[in-house]
Amino acid sequence: MRVLTVIGNRPQFVKAAAVSRRLQEVADEILVHTGQHYDDEMSAVFFSELGVPRPSLELELGTGSNTEQTARMLTALAPVIGEHRPDVVLVYGDTNSTLAGGLAAAQAGVPVAHVEAGMRSFDRAMPEELNRVLTDHLSSLLLCSSDVPAEHLAREHVVGDVEIVGDVMVDVALxxxxxxxxxxxxxxxxxxxxxxxxxxxxxxxxxxxxxxxxxxxxxxxxxxxxxxxxxxxxxxxxxxxxxxxxxxxxxxxxxxxxxxxxxxxxxxxxxxxxxxxxxxxxxxxxxxxxxxxxxxxxxxxxxxxxxxxxxxxxxxxxxxxxxxxxDRVVPEHRPMLYGDGRAGERVVEALVRRFG
Incomplete structure (x- = not known):
């Protein structure tokens, strides 16, 4: 199985820390960093601190408006996908990198797997909301952190397969x-x-x-x-x-x-x-x-x-x-909302099961 993973900012580096090393044990992963965060403390330091494998390709596309950035990413990612011909393109979250990776893959006829699918603020003024909604509706495999986003996807009648795997950031936090x-x-x-x-x-x-x-x-x-x-x-x-x-x-x-x-x-x-x-x-x-x-x-x-x-x-x-x-008093109880720290493992299992 060949997986092309698109990441570009701080939260995605953290999420990839829970998935990429496991994924590379069972698959050929091409890790592409769009450069959406180009400051060293916002980007490179996460690879050294969290043990994220170094990117196979860095595109350095960080500047400009959302539209300009997404357009440049689409232009850059299309030939990368064409060259590597992955079985699936893996994207995380709701950034411009997420949408560009998902759209470039879908236009090339390559399935998309979306980690942290189904999240909704219901505020379409947020660029992130547009990114996540569009990515969900072009994805073949939608990997959710909890029941709530899975319920959002059910109401929207997405065409891809929905799985609840837990939150990969819990893995890293623990x-x-x-x-x-x-x-x-x-x-x-x-x-x-x-x-x-x-x-x-x-x-x-x-x-x-x-x-x-x-x-x-x-x-x-x-x-x-x-x-x-x-x-x-x-x-x-x-x-x-x-x-x-x-x-x-x-x-x-x-x-x-x-x-x-x-x-x-x-x-x-x-x-x-x-x-x-x-x-x-x-x-x-x-x-x-x-x-x-x-x-x-x-x-x-x-x-x-x-x-x-x-x-x-x-x-x-x-x-x-x-x-x-x-000044408020917080509750004594803090329920385990987002899984048990094994989400990264479940993401890899889902990818292998569907595309391996």
């Missing part, structure tokens, strides 16, 4: 989080104490590209009553700098800005945080797996189970709602 909890260096570097700070990530276009919403984000961070650690995504840093608001955060005594972090350093900070504030889908789930309360800077989420369980609150960019969410 492996990495115990080690990360013992690593104090990232906390020392940020000048914070365990349990006393809030970890923040913000990068979505809907929050940082609109100056009005970006200012609301800055005001929310300035209002937080405890130390804030903000690993600054390149996109967010550029938008803040362009508006002249980066200095506002740099001048705030309680805000610690850091460069983008590798997975281990980020997880060390996450596992010891008082709370997580984020607009990232994947980080919401990582916070849940770490047992850290999450405040989501959006009004929709794909990970509705974390909200239903009481560990995640959607506040958009409402400062008062965010402050109230930080």
């Amino acid at each position: 492996l990495v989080q115990p080690r990360a909890r013992e690593d104090d260096a990232p906390l020392r570097d940020a000048g914070v104490q365990a349990g006393e700070y809030v970890l923040v990530t913000a990068h979505r276009a809907g929050n940082v590209d609109d100056p009005e919403r970006l200012r609301r984000l800055v005001d929310l961070l300035l209002a937080l009553p405890c130390p804030v650690v903000l690993p600054l995504h390149p996109r967010t840093g550029a938008r803040l700098d362009a508006q002249g608001w980066l200095d506002d955060l740099l001048a705030a005594e309680h805000v610690r800005l850091t460069p983008p972090l590798g997975y281990l350093a980020f997880t060390a900070l996450l596992t010891r945080a008082r709370a997580m504030l984020t607009d990232s889908g994947g980080v919401q789930k990582e916070a849940y797996l770490a047992g850290v309360p999450c405040v989501t800077l959006r009004d929709t989420t794909e990970w509705t189970e974390t909200v239903d369980a009481g560990w995640n609150v959607l506040v958009d960019l409402d400062r008062d709602a965010a402050l109230a969410a930080l």
Whole structure:
């Protein structure tokens, strides 16, 4: 069995860490990195930290708008698929790389397998929502993290086969989080104490590209009553700098800005945080797996189970709602929503069963 895997950003590197080594024991995998994340801390460091096999091909296609990026990826991936003639193209999640890989494969008549299929925020203004919906409807094998996304796919009458395999990020979290909890260096570097700070990530276009919403984000961070650690995504840093608001955060005594972090350093900070504030889908789930309360800077989420369980609150960019969410009491119980840490194994088994 020959599998061509398309990855391009941080969450996909983490997911591939749970699958690729197992897959390469039983199949010929061609691992293609589109370059959607081209900063070293957003990309290359994950290969060294998580043991993801080095890509067979790096396309370096990271810049431009969503449309421009997706178009360049389609143009670049089509001959790669034609050259290698895989039995299946494997894609993860909901990025431009996901859609480009799936569409290029489908147009070439190659089956598509989609890991993390069926996720829905029901917000079509999100580029990620469009990517995941389109990818699901062109996929032959849809691999879901839990019952909820499988139910979404059933209601949409997708034509591919649906399997619930669990969440591959659980596999990685169970492996990495115990080690990360013992690593104090990232906390020392940020000048914070365990349990006393809030970890923040913000990068979505809907929050940082609109100056009005970006200012609301800055005001929310300035209002937080405890130390804030903000690993600054390149996109967010550029938008803040362009508006002249980066200095506002740099001048705030309680805000610690850091460069983008590798997975281990980020997880060390996450596992010891008082709370997580984020607009990232994947980080919401990582916070849940770490047992850290999450405040989501959006009004929709794909990970509705974390909200239903009481560990995640959607506040958009409402400062008062965010402050109230930080003071809430989290439930004592945290159910195992996303599997037992063997999702990567089940993904490989499903691929072999269907395409081997």
